[in-house]
Amino acid sequence: MSDVVLEVKDLHTYFELEEGTLKAVNGVSFAIKKNRTLGIVGESGCGKSVTAQSIMRITPKKTSSVSGQIMLHHDFGAIDIAQLDEDGDQMRDLRGREIAMIFQEPMTAFSPVHTVGNQIMEALFVHGETDKKTARKRAIALLDEVGIPAPERRIDEYPFQLSGGMRQRSMIAMAIILNPRLLIADEPTTALDVTIQAQILRLMKRLQRDNGMAIMFITHDLGVIANMADDVAVMYLGKIVEFGSLHQIFKEPKHPYTKGLLRSIPKFGETDGKHLATIKGTVPVPLNPPDACPFASRCSEFIPGKCDARMPDAVTISPGHTVNCVLYEPTNIQT
């Protein structure tokens, strides 16, 4: 059995709006392995959250459509999540049990009028647990495991009685209560201050070590990615423009967008008197996008007639490191 837990192939998630088709995710492929963390990085609006929601099949039903393959691998075979009915029992059974998700804003992600314990135990009850005492024991044990002091007391408290860091810990407890094989973390530390951020990241790494789950970690923060990820996918405008190991992406970035992102990290002592490097322009809205490199309009190495002619193919730079950019296509390297 291979270690691949989830394999996404040519995923497209479109939203039908009055203004046209918004191609939020437009042909994304990647795989996530057991015990590994895939970091997905990109600016706001690049489609990273929608990718996560597509895997969970929780995009708005009426306005969105998901196509492509989302293969969830088991010992006994694979299920294509993209083919399931999003309201069907089969999909509901996977949610929370096989794939769980933690969200950015731990305040709003909990219902304010139900206790933390009630919401943590809920996943157990939804997936077949019937004994309240067992569920409660499990929830208390988990709260303890994620580092919440006095869990017997905290379990009966309401979300607004907990600090931001504790709420995020509780949400992690809620997500992992059924030992999911894939944990999707959508900007889980963005709303927290830096010291709490570090604690939460350490906690997630420890849980991964203990449970062997695969983590899909979504963030716009390259510092967090450097801390967490084994592999990195750089997304731009609904497409993955570069994919590689953490080392490959940070030390040998190829795509002009990746390079731009890395240049825009402030470095201590190096920016005296200079402006921080930025990427010119803003992220366009992917409404009826042309079949071209999505970054063409902002790229400093834009080649007219090539970049805007078609979407560049994925070029393998070294094993595990691919980039979608005409600069690296064999026909262009000679010229």
Place this chain on the structure above:
Amino acid sequence: MSFGKYLLQRLIYAFLVLIVISFLVFMIVQLPRGDAVDRIVNARQAQGDIITEEEEAALRAQYGLDKPIYVQYFIWATQFARGNMGHSLLGLPVIKLINERIAATLLLSVISLIVTYAIAVPIGIYSAVNQYSPGDYFWTLVGFIGLATPNFLLALILLFVFHKAFGLSIGGLYSPGMEEQPWSIAKALDLLNHLWIPIIVIVTAQTAGTIRTMRATLLDELGQQYVVTARAKGLRYRQLLFKYPVRLALNPVVNSIGYILPRLISGQTIVAIVLNLPTLGPLLFSSLLSEDVELAASILMIQSILAVIGVILGDIFLSLYDPRIRMEKGAT
């Protein structure tokens, strides 16, 4: 601060508010020119009696009207607090007039309130969950027609239609001669027979607003992150709908139950007049027309007391229902 302490504080405030209100009510009652003695004197003079200055002064002393205004207020307020509300111009004690009508008033108001919520809350939920669907538009249209139809007009039309078509007498709450009879199954059926038309009229007017409130608050809640969280746990949509967003969307409804209390008494005055219902609304209306000051003052005072109690009840309901409010009150 504990919840009990909070409650005590609220009750003390409520008492202070009621004192201010009673003062205002007393002032309003004093506004018409002349006083009760003037009216008695006028009435007696109209009958040909001759009343001397001394007799008039004696009457004033008898009613306490020779005392300074603040003493008069004090006497009135303490009498009211003891349940002595004085006499109506109709020749009966005020308390008797109010007692006669309060049961019918509460019966009508409480039933129409329950019916309103029983209809409006499910429709509001349906409309929010199926936003912009034909069903949503249909119920919105029905609701607005109900809201836009003048109450008294609908009452008149129903009276007319049922009288013409079925020969039913549906004014009042009982058939002629029934009211005085002791309670029996026949009397209860008769009451039911008369009750549903006023209830239709009142509910028609009230439902649209409640539907809109329910729909709007539920739509807000449906967009909340915690709904996505619950879906991500694998809950069925229907399960999570009632456990999370509907529960939160009911907050304003729960809170408004208290505010409805004063409206129970005077809210449906026009309908009650048209349908000849023995409720407090028409009594207040006629007392104001005939300057029946003690009756009017008593009804106004009772209504104010209900309003204050209603607000407190609304807050208590809400704090029992919503832990955020309960804990906040407990924490400060």
